[in-house]
Amino acid sequence: MRECGNYKTTYRDDMKLFGTTGAKIKAIIIILTILALPLFASSYWVGLLTLCAIASVGAIGLNILTGLTGQISIGVGAFLGVGGYTSAILTSTAGISFWVALPIAGIVTALIGGLFGIPSLRLKGLYLAIATLAAQVIILFVISRWDGLTGGTAGMVLSRPTIGQFSLSSNTGYYYLCVIILLLTVLYATNLIRSRTGRAFLAVRDRDIAAQIMGINLFKYKVMAFAISSFFVGIAGALLAHYTMIVSPELYSFHVSIEYLAMILIGGLGSIFGSILGAVFITLLPVGLSSLIDVMAGIMPDLYQLFSAFKDFVFGAVIILFLIFEPGGLAHIWLNIKKYFRLWPFSY
Amino acid sequence: MGPILEIENVSLQFGGVKALDNVSYHIEKGEIFSLIGPNGAGKTSMLNCISGLYQPTGGSIRYKGQEIINMKPYNRTTLGIARAFQNIALFAHMSVLDNLKLGRHTLMKSGALSGGLYIGKSSNEEIEHRKKVEEVIEFLELQDIRHTPVGTLPYGLQKRVEVGRALALGPELILLDEPMAGMNSTEKDLMARFILDMHEVMEITVVLIEHDLGIVMNLSDHIAVLDFGKRIGFGTPEEIQKNPDVIKAYIGEETFI
Numbered sequence: 239m240r241e242c243g244n245y246k247t248t249y250r251d252d253m254k255l256f257g258t259t260g261a262k263i264k265a266i267i268i269i270l271t272i273l274a275l276p277l278f279a280s281s282y283w284v285g286l287l288t289l290c291a292i293a294s295v296g297a298i299g300l301n302i303l304t305g306l307t308g309q310i311s312i313g314v315g316a317f318l319g320v321g322g323y324t325s326a327i328l329t330s331t332a333g334i335s336f337w338v339a340l341p342i343a344g345i346v347t348a349l350i351g352g353l354f355g356i357p358s359l360r361l362k363g364l365y366l367a368i369a370t371l372a373a374q375v376i377i378l379f380v381i382s383r384w385d386g387l388t389g390g391t392a393g394m395v396l397s398r399p400t401i402g403q404f405s406l407s408s409n410t411g412y413y414y415l416c417v418i419i420l421l422l423t424v425l426y427a428t429n430l431i432r433s434r435t436g437r438a439f440l441a442v443r444d445r446d447i448a449a450q451i452m453g454i455n456l457f458k459y460k461v462m463a464f465a466i467s468s469f470f471v472g473i474a475g476a477l478l479a480h481y482t483m484i485v486s487p488e489l490y491s492f493h494v495s496i497e498y499l500a501m502i503l504i505g506g507l508g509s510i511f512g513s514i515l516g517a518v519f520i521t522l523l524p525v526g527l528s529s530l531i532d533v534m535a536g537i538m539p540d541l542y543q544l545f546s547a548f549k550d551f552v553f554g555a556v557i558i559l560f561l562i563f564e565p566g567g568l569a570h571i572w573l574n575i576k577k578y579f580r581l582w583p584f585s586y
Numbered sequence: 587m588g589p590i591l592e593i594e595n596v597s598l599q600f601g602g603v604k605a606l607d608n609v610s611y612h613i614e615k616g617e618i619f620s621l622i623g624p625n626g627a628g629k630t631s632m633l634n635c636i637s638g639l640y641q642p643t644g645g646s647i648r649y650k651g652q653e654i655i656n657m658k659p660y661n662r663t664t665l666g667i668a669r670a671f672q673n674i675a676l677f678a679h680m681s682v683l684d685n686l687k688l689g690r691h692t693l694m695k696s697g698a699l700s701g702g703l704y705i706g707k708s709s710n711e712e713i714e715h716r717k718k719v720e721e722v723i724e725f726l727e728l729q730d731i732r733h734t735p736v737g738t739l740p741y742g743l744q745k746r747v748e749v750g751r752a753l754a755l756g757p758e759l760i761l762l763d764e765p766m767a768g769m770n771s772t773e774k775d776l777m778a779r780f781i782l783d784m785h786e787v788m789e790i791t792v793v794l795i796e797h798d799l800g801i802v803m804n805l806s807d808h809i810a811v812l813d814f815g816k817r818i819g820f821g822t823p824e825e826i827q828k829n830p831d832v833i834k835a836y837i838g839e840e841t842f843i
Contacts, residue, residue, distance in 0.1 A: 249716045253709065426702040433701030433708060434687075434694045441677055441688055448675035451637055452751075453663030453692035466698055 255428065272417055276410040284409040286525060291416040292477045293517035295423050297501040298510055299470025302427060304499070305508035306436065307463035308443030309358050313370040314498040316377035317468050319490030320347045321475025323381060326394040326485045331387075336399035336480065343476035344469045350377070351468020358460040374495055382487040393486025396479055416477055420514075423470055427510050430466075439463055440508075500553070504560050505567050512569030519568065523556070524549055590615040590759055590791050591636070596645035598631055598815075605631045606642070607815040613759075613808070618785050618792045620802045623812035624835060629795045630672060632812065633761050636793075637669045638662045649759070664692045668757035670748045672764045672795070678737030682728055682747050685736055686719045689754030719754055726750045726780060742773045749780065759791045760784065766796060774801065781805060803827070811835070 246252040256262040276284045296318060303309050321343045328339035354373040361369050381388050388394065398407040399415070406412045430436045438459050441449035446456055479485045497520055505516020527549055564571055589612040598606040606628045613619045621629045634640040636647060638659035647655045654662055668689070676685050694715055696708040704712075723732055726746050731739060736747055745765060752760050762781070766774045778801055784790045796802050802809065803823040811819035811832050818831040826832055 249713045250709075253712060429704035430698065430702040433704060433712070434691060434696050435698045435701045437680070437684055437688050438691060440680060440684075441691075444677040444679065445675050447639065448671065448677070449688075450639070450659040451663065451669045451671075451675075452688050453660045453755075454688075455658075455660045462698060 253432075269421070272421075273414070276413055281409045284413050286522065288409060288413045288416050288481060289478075290518045290521045291413070291420045292474050292481065293498075293501065293521050294420050294514040295416075295477065296471050296474030296498060297505065297513040297517040298423050298427050299467045299474065300498050301502045301505075301508065301510070301513045302430070302439070302470070303463050303467035305502055305506075305513075306431065306443060307439040307460065309355070309460060309463060310363065310367040310499075311370040311373075311464075311467070312367055312492075312495045312499060313354065313373035313377070314471055315490045315492060315494030316374040316381075317347050317351055317471040318475035318478065318494060319381055319485070319487070320350050320377060320468075321472030322479030322485045322490070323388055323394070324472070325476035325479055326396050327387060329480075330394055330396055340473065340476050344472040347472025347475065348465040348469035351471070352461050352465035355461045355464025358464065359457045371492075374492060378487055378490060381490070389486075391487055393484055393489075396483050396485065398480055398483065412481060416481075419473065419477065423473075424510055424514075431510070435459075435462070500557050503557060503567065506569030507567065509567065509569035511572070512567050515568040515572070523553065527552060588615065589613060590650060591793075592646075592648040592651075593632075593636075594646045594648070596632075596635060596642045596647060598628070598635060598640055599643045604815050606635070606812075608645070609810075609812065609815070609817045610645075611810045611817060611820045613791060613793060616785075616789060616791055617807035618781065618794060618805050620794045620796060620806040620809045621812065622796065622799065622802055622809060623818075626814075627812040628815040629812055630763055631815075633669065633763055633793070633795065637667060637761060660692075663755065666755070666758035667761065668752035668755040668759070669761040670752040670763060670765060672767065674741075674744050674748050676736045676744060676748055676751065679735060681733050681735055682723070682739075682750075683716075683719065683732045685747060685751050686722055686754040687715060689751040690715050690718065690756075693756070718756065722750050722754050725753070725783070742769055745769065746777070746780075749777075753784065753788075753790075757790060759793065761793045763795045764797065765794070766798060766801065774798065778805060 246257070251257065256265050275287060279287070296314065300311065300314050303311055324343040324346045325336070325339045328334045328342060329336055334342075354370065357369045358366055382391050384390075398405060398412060400406065404411075406415055431440075438449070438454045441452060441454055442456060442459050442463075450456060475490075482489070501516035501520045502513055503516070504519055505514070506512025531548070560567060566573075591613040593612065594610050596606055596609045597604070609628075609632065621632060623629055631640060635642045638654075638657060638661075642655060645655070646653060649662075649665055649667065652665075654665070677688065680688070694711055696711055700706075700708040723729055726749065728743075728747065728750060731743065736744060739747065745767075749762065749765055752762070765781070766777050769777065781792055781794065782805065785792055794802070794805065803826075806823055808821065809819070809823055809826045810817060811826060811829070813831075813835040818835055819826050819829040821829070
C-alpha cells in the first residue's frame with residue numbers, strides 16, 4: 239500500500255472510496271474471498287456464515303441508529319420480528335413472491351420503527367431506551383395475540399425463495415443472496431455516513447443544540463434514523479425468517495435485542511466494519527464455546543451440563559471486558575493492529 | 587441601508603429571574619455591532635433569543651422586517667443567521683472539513699436515499715459545496731488541518747473552526763459569542779482581522795460579544811451595553827465611552843467619604 243506520493247488533484251478524487259490502486263485490489267480480493275468461501279467450507283459452516291451475514295445487516299442497521307445518531311434502542315428483537323412476520327404473511331398467506339415481500343418487509347418495519355421513534359424528540363438516553371423497550375413488549379404482544387394474522391404462539395412456516403426454476407433452498411444459494419444484500423447494505427451505509435444525512439446524524443449525536451443552529455431539524459432526523467435503521471433490521475428479519483423457515487414469537491425475545499446491542503458494542507459504535515466484526519463474533523461465540531467444551535470434555539465430562547449457564551456467563555463477561563478495556567470495540571483493535579504494522583519493524 | 591435586525595422590548599424570564607428586561611436596539615445592515623456588559627448581564631441569553639434557543643417571554647425580534655420570534659431555530663438558519671458559540675460546540679469526532687460542510691446543511695438538498703447511493707446529483711452536490719467550504723478554509727487559513735479531527739486541535743484553532751462553521755453557511759448576519767475569549771494578543775489580532783475581512787470583503791453583518799473593550803471600541807460601528815438584563819447604553823463607541831451609566835457599571839460609582 240502506497241502511503242506517500244499519493245496526491246489528489248480534484249475533489250472527486252479526494253472523495254473516492256478506493257482512492258488508490260492498492261485499495262481497489264484489496265477490495266476486489268476481499269469480495270472474491272467472500273464469494274469463494276462456500277467452495278471450501280462445509281454446508282454447516284456456510285450456514286453459520288449466512289447467519290453472520292444476516293446478523294451483520296441487522297447490526298449495521300442498529301449501528302446507524304445507536305452508533306451514528308446516538309439513540310439507544312432495545313427493541314431490535316421485535317423489529318426483526320416485524321420484518322420476519324411481514325415476509326411470512328406476504329409469502330405464505332398472500333402468496334406474493336419473496337422478491338417483492340423482502341423490500342416490503344423492510345418498508346413496513348421502517349414505518350413501524352419511525353412510529354416508535356417519535357418519543358425520541360422528548361426522551362434521551364436511558365428514558366428513550368425504556369421507551370424502545372415498550373416497543374419490544376407491545377410488538378411481541380401483538381404478534382403473539384393476533385392469531386388470525388400471525389398464527390399466534392404457534393408461529394408460521396416459510397419456504398426458501400426461488401429465482402425462476404432455480405431454488406435457493408441449498409445453504410450455498412442462500413449464502414450468496416445474504417452476502418450480496420450485506421454488500422449492498424455496507425455500500426449504502428458507508429455512503430450515507432459521508433453524505434449530508436450522515437453528517438446530520440453525527441451532529442445530532444454529538445451536540446444536538448449546535449445541530450439545531452446548523453439548521454438541522456432534530457425531530458426529522460431522529461425519526462429518519464429510526465426508520466432507516468429499522469429498514470435494515472426488517473430486511474435482516476425477513477432474511478432470517480426465510481433461512482430458518484419458521485417464525486414464532488419466542489425467536490424475537492428481549493434477549494435478541496440485547497445480543498444485537500452487544501454486537502455493536504463489541505464491534506465498535508458508529509463503525510460499519512465494526513458492526514460486521516461484532517455480528518460475526520456474537521454469532522460464532524456459542525459455536526466456539528461448544529467446540530472448546532468438546533475439547534475440554536475429555537478432561538472434565540461434567541462441563542456439558544454447565545454449558546448453557548457457561549454461555550451466558552461468557553457473553554456477559556465479554557461485554558463487560560470490552561466496555562472496560564476497549565470501548566472502541568473490535569474495529570478499534572483492528573485499527574491499532576493496522577497502525578502497528580504500517581510502521582513495522584521501525585515503530586518508534 | 588435600513589436595519590437588518592430590530593429588537594423591540596424583548597424580555598426573558600426564568601422563574602423569578604429577569605434575564606432580559608425590555609431590551610430594545612437595532613442593528614444596521616453591513617455594520618459590526620457589539621454587545622457588551624459585565625458577566626451575567628444577559629448577552630448570551632440575548633443571542634439565544636435571536637437564534638431561537640430561548641423563547642422570549644415578551645417583545646418582538648424582526649429580521650429584515652419579518653417577525654421571527656416564533657420561528658424554530660433550524661428555520662432561522664435558512665434565513666441566513668449563523669452563530670458561533672462561546673463554549674466551543676464543534677463536533678469533536680469529525681474533521682474540520684466535515685464540520686464546515688455541516689455548516690452548509692441547509693443549503694444542500696440530497697436526502698437519505700440519494701446520499702446513500704452517492705452517485706450523480708448527490709456526489710456533484712458534495713463537490714459543489716466542497717468548493718464553497720474550501721473558500722472558507724482559505725479565508726481562515728485552515729488548509730493544513732482540513733482533514734484533522736477537530737477534537738485534537740488546540741483551543742485557538744478550534745475557536746477559528748467554530749467561526750468558520752458559521753461562515754460556511756454564507757450568512758448575512760453572523761452572531762459571534764466571544765470569539766476571542768482565552769486567546770493571547772497575537773491570536774486576538776488575527777481574529778480581529780478575520781472579523782474586519784468578513785465585514786469588508788464578505789459584507790456580512792457581524793454581531794460580536796466581547797470582553798476586551800479595546801478591541802470592541804476599535805471594531806464596532808455601534809454598541810449596546812447590558813447590565814442585569816437591562817439595556818444601559820446604545821450608540822457609537824464615542825457615545826458609549828461618555829455614557830455615565832456604562833462607566834458606573836464597569837468601574838463603579840465614585841464615592842466620597
